[in-house]
Amino acid sequence: MAGLPALISKGDVARLLLYKHLLPKLEVALGQFSKHNTSEIIQPVRTVVPIAKHNGFLGLMPAYIVHEDILCTKMVAFYGREQGSTLPSTEATVLLFDPERGCVLVVMDGEVITAMRTAAVSAISAKLLMPAKAEILCILGSGHQAISHYDVFTQTFAFKQVRVWNPRKESAERFARTVQGPVTVCSSAKEAVEGADVIITVTGASQPVLFGDWVKPGAHVAAVGACTPDWRELDDVLMKQAVVYADSREGALKESGDIILSGAKVFAEIGEVINGTAPAHREKTTVFKSLGMGIQDAVSAKLVYDQWKSQRPAHKSTAEESHQMKTLDKSQL
Ligand SMILES: NC(=O)C1=CN([C@@H]2O[C@H](COP(=O)(O)OP(=O)(O)OC[C@H]3O[C@@H](n4cnc5c(N)ncnc54)[C@H](O)[C@@H]3O)[C@@H](O)[C@H]2O)C=CC1
Numbered sequence: 010m011a012g013l014p015a016l017i018s019k020g021d022v023a024r025l026l027l028y029k030h031l032l033p034k035l036e037v038a039l040g041q042f043s044k045h046n047t048s049e050i051i052q053p054v055r056t057v058v059p060i061a062k063h064n065g066f067l068g069l070m071p072a073y074i075v076h077e078d079i080l081c082t083k084m085v086a087f088y089g090r091e092q093g094s095t096l097p098s099t100e101a102t103v104l105l106f107d108p109e110r111g112c113v114l115v116v117m118d119g120e121v122i123t124a125m126r127t128a129a130v131s132a133i134s135a136k137l138l139m140p141a142k143a144e145i146l147c148i149l150g151s152g153h154q155a156i157s158h159y160d161v162f163t164q165t166f167a168f169k170q171v172r173v174w175n176p177r178k179e180s181a182e183r184f185a186r187t188v189q190g191p192v193t194v195c196s197s198a199k200e201a202v203e204g205a206d207v208i209i210t211v212t213g214a215s216q217p218v219l220f221g222d223w224v225k226p227g228a229h230v231a232a233v234g235a236c237t238p239d240w241r242e243l244d245d246v247l248m249k250q251a252v253v254y255a256d257s258r259e260g261a262l263k264e265s266g267d268i269i270l271s272g273a274k275v276f277a278e279i280g281e282v283i284n285g286t287a288p289a290h291r292e293k294t295t296v297f298k299s300l301g302m303g304i305q306d307a308v309s310a311k312l313v314y315d316q317w318k319s320q321r322p323a324h325k326s327t328a329e330e331s332h333q334m335k336t337l338d339k340s341q342l
């Protein structure tokens with residue numbers, strides 16, 4: 010190793026990563042991914058190691074974005090928690106490498122990256138697939154992803170009302186006190202969903218919480234939870250009546266209980282819509298099934314690292330720079 014990797018804390022990631030930089034980079038990366046050209050992007054479906062004893066999983070998420078020379082991996086542990094558990098349901102660490110040498114340049118917190126890039130990708134799906142007149146946003150779940158989704162959706166779109174539901178009403182009320190803006194706390198999922206134009210599911214549920222009979226025709230659903238083959242957030246009625254998009258078709262067919270157990274077909278990847286190779290059926294009920302991809306973390310980590318390098322005191326050198334210095338020393342011999 011050329012030197013010790015830099016460490017970037019959660020607080021610094023939160024300070025350095027901005028949606029205005031993240032959204033356009035993610036959109037480009039999703040489009041590139043869906044060209045499925047391995048000379049541009051290499052990203053296998055993540056390896057998932059079950060931690061059955063603790064009702065959890067460890068996901069390993071490597072990715073290489075060739076033309077930008079970004080080599081990255083995230084390690085993310087995620088759990089099915091009892092309602093009201095104080096343990097986190099997701100823990101993540103992101104490593105950014107020097108692609109030429111293979112050494113780790115930086116180790117950074119992955120919690121903020123996971124929250125922000127997932128919400129940003131849902132916002133991209135909504136931009137492309139929600140009805141032209143979208144006034145009511147509904148969020149099912151009120152944890153970490155609910156907060157990041159609230160932030161980016163209210164910054165990006167002009168909803169007239171945002172509704173939230175959680176089976177534990179005090180959790181939804183805490184969410185309403187945390188976010189910077191108005192929220193209507195609903196007493197049932199049905200009450201939150203009926204009439205909504207955009208519905209985000211960000212729950213830890215393993216059984217459906219969103220039912221097709223409640224969903225307004227033409228609404229857009231960004232389905233973010235239930236990322237294992239036997240967990241569900243959406244019922245069969247919704248999965249069969251909607252046009253289903255995914256971040257990765259291969260990932261969805263391997264990991265999404267909503268898709269595998271309903272037998273619904275993935276109509277297109279969101280990147281295909283970005284590339285113009287698949288249509289955006291805004292006029293129909295749409296589901297975007299998000300599983301999360303290593304390239305989303307890679308793009309985010311690079312943005313954080315570049316910002317961090319540009320702001321850090323001049324006397325501190327990173328693994329990357331100490332390698333450059335050693336190379337320079339040798340060439341001067
Ligand atoms: N698609 C993606 O890229 C990603 C997906 N996720 C998934 O998104 C979901 C939310 O993640 P976080 O917000 O970080 O978790 P969190 O633990 O902070 O929040 C989960 C929320 O779901 C609620 N909940 C739990 N069980 C429920 C049930 N049976 N019915 C309704 N609500 C229930 C909890 O009360 C809480 O409000 C998880 O399933 C997680 O695995 C997380 C990160 C990335």
Ligand SMILES: O=C(O)C1=NCCCC1
Nearest residue numbers: 085087123236300301302
């Ligand atoms: O992409 C991610 O990061 C995750 N996806 C599924 C569940 C937890 C984290």
